[in-house]
Amino acid sequence: MITIYADGASRGNPGPGGYGSVMLFGALRKELAEGFRLTTNNRMELLGVIAALEALKKEGCEVTVYSDSKYVVDSIEKKWVFGWEKKNFREKKNPDLWIRFLNVYRKHKVKFIWVKGHDSNKENNRCDELAVAAALGAHLKIDAGYEAEAKKANAKLL
Numbered sequence: 001m002i003t004i005y006a007d008g009a010s011r012g013n014p015g016p017g018g019y020g021s022v023m024l025f026g027a028l029r030k031e032l033a034e035g036f037r038l039t040t041n042n043r044m045e046l047l048g049v050i051a052a053l054e055a056l057k058k059e060g061c062e063v064t065v066y067s068d069s070k071y072v073v074d075s076i077e078k079k080w081v082f083g084w085e086k087k088n089f090r091e092k093k094n095p096d097l098w099i100r101f102l103n104v105y106r107k108h109k110v111k112f113i114w115v116k117g118h119d120s121n122k123e124n125n126r127c128d129e130l131a132v133a134a135a136l137g138a139h140l141k142i143d144a145g146y147e148a149e150a151k152k153a154n155a156k157l158l
Contacts, residue, residue: 001025001062001063001064002023002024002025002056002061002062002063002064003023003024003025003063003064003066004021004022004023004024004049004052004053004063004064004065004066005021005022005024005065005066005067005121005123005124005126005127006019006020006021006022006045006048006049006051006052006065006066006067006072006127007019007020007021007045007048007067007068007069007117007124007127007128007130007131008020008041008042008043008044008045008046008047008048008069008131009041009044009128009131009132009134009135010039010040010041010043010044010135011135011136013040013041014038014039014040014146014150015038015039015135016035016036016037016038016039016135016136016140017035017036017038017039017040017041017043017044017131017134017135017143018033018034018035018036018044018130018131018132018133018134018135018136018137019032019033019034019044019045019047019048019051019130019131019134020032020033020048020126020127020128020129020130020131020132020133020134021033021048021049021051021052021055021127021130022123022126022127022130023052023055024123030055031126031130032048032051032052032055032130033130033131033133033134034047034051034134034141035133035134035135035136035137035139035140035141036135036140036141036142036143036146037140037141037142037143038142038143038146038147038150039143039146040146042069042071042072042093042094043094043097043143043145043146044131044135045067045069045071045072046069046071046072046094046097046098046101047097048067048127048131049065049067049072049101050097050100050101050104052065053065053101053104053105053107053108053110054104056107056108059107059108060107060108060109061108061109062108062109063108063109063110063111064110064111064112064113065110065111065112065113066112066113066114066115066121066123066124067112067113067114067115068114068115068116068117068118068124069114070114072112073112073113073114074114075098076105076110076112077112081098081101081102084098085098085099085102093149094145096145096149097145
């Protein structure tokens with residue numbers, strides 16, 4: 001059984017953002033974090049989960065994911081994302097990440113548990129620290145999916 005904690009942060013929404021993930025397997029621990037120059041909190045919440053699942057080396061793992069994001073947890077546990085997929089994510093935000101998520105999600109046996117953010121959960125708090133530090137980093141990456149969608153949306157306004 002692998003346990004994943006994931007969190008996302010955005011300084012402004014949109015703004016610079018980052019994700020943090022903690023992966024636990026027995027005595028093994030791995031921390032992941034990455035920052036982006038322009039993104040949203042929801043994208044970072046979802047990307048924290050994706051990055052951790054993609055870091056698993058074998059398929060078919062039993063995974064429990066803890067997240068304080070209702071957006072992420074409810075989308076999966078209430079099966080909304082599967083309906084969105086059937087409609088080709090029409091008029092839904094973050095289709096690039098949801099497609100990426102579903103690809104890796106289907107390789108494992110994953111269940112999600114919502115935890116209250118900024119509470120007493122040590123690992124969730126650690127993920128928040130990692131996400132905020134990543135968002136404040138000096139070498140922020142480009143969230144190509146977000147920036148392409150933002151550019152498209154702005155072009156529609158002109």
